[in-house]
Amino acid sequence: MMNAVSAIAAAAAAGLALTGCDETPADAPAKTTTQVADASGELVAQKQPDQQEPKGSAAALVAIGLCAPREEVLFSCRLENNKIASVCGAKSKSGETVAQYRYGQPGQAPELAWPDANSPDRLKFASVPYSGGGEAQLHFLRGDIQYIVYSRVIRTNFAAGEPNNPALDDGIFVRKADRIIARLACADRDVMPVDYEKAGRYADNVEDGIVELEY
Numbered sequence: 001m002m003n004a005v006s007a008i009a010a011a012a013a014a015g016l017a018l019t020g021c022d023e024t025p026a027d028a029p030a031k032t033t034t035q036v037a038d039a040s041g042e043l044v045a046q047k048q049p050d051q052q053e054p055k056g057s058a059a060a061l062v063a064i065g066l067c068a069p070r071e072e073v074l075f076s077c078r079l080e081n082n083k084i085a086s087v088c089g090a091k092s093k094s095g096e097t098v099a100q101y102r103y104g105q106p107g108q109a110p111e112l113a114w115p116d117a118n119s120p121d122r123l124k125f126a127s128v129p130y131s132g133g134g135e136a137q138l139h140f141l142r143g144d145i146q147y148i149v150y151s152r153v154i155r156t157n158f159a160a161g162e163p164n165n166p167a168l169d170d171g172i173f174v175r176k177a178d179r180i181i182a183r184l185a186c187a188d189r190d191v192m193p194v195d196y197e198k199a200g201r202y203a204d205n206v207e208d209g210i211v212e213l214e215y
Helices: 002-012 196-202
Strands: 031-037 043-052 071-077 084-091 098-102 111-114 126-132 133-142 147-156 165-178 179-183
Touching: 002 111, 031 111, 071 098, 084 196, 098 133, 111 133, 126 147, 126 196, 133 196
Parallel strands: none
Antiparallel strands: 031 043, 071 084, 084 098, 098 111, 126 133, 133 147, 147 165, 165 179
């Protein structure tokens, strides 16, 4: 059921962190990148503008959102505040590939990247089926603030014999003490919804860990 829901969302919508509680164009030449830790120990993709992949090379990839060219993208979109929220498959200092949440301005180092390079913490992945749809979440706690990246498909037509007319909804919630303190929806069509398969590999699966939210 979840694979079908993920496929619907990905096909219909081809294409997260508020600090404290507030793209390379597709046709641009790809640059090589390295993963380094900044002064705070957070993983940051650093571009090498003087190095370019050979044309036609299998490695000639492009950055997506705040994910570097060689990183797998678990989620990415431009939010309604014109900032980017991305969840990327990043290398930790131990060499393990983990899901890392990034939030900030396109083309700049993230304002927030979680977990940092030295942390054993991991994002949690949960999903739940609906009638004619479903929801996937990647979430984590940073202090007493909880961040929830979500993608959901909602059936809007229940008439017998008619199409389901699914509605897609993606974005981020921020909670403190079970109170919603911010919500930002994805604001354009270049959305890469939560990828179930990649999220299952790079984040901790919590079958009963879906966060109940009021949309």
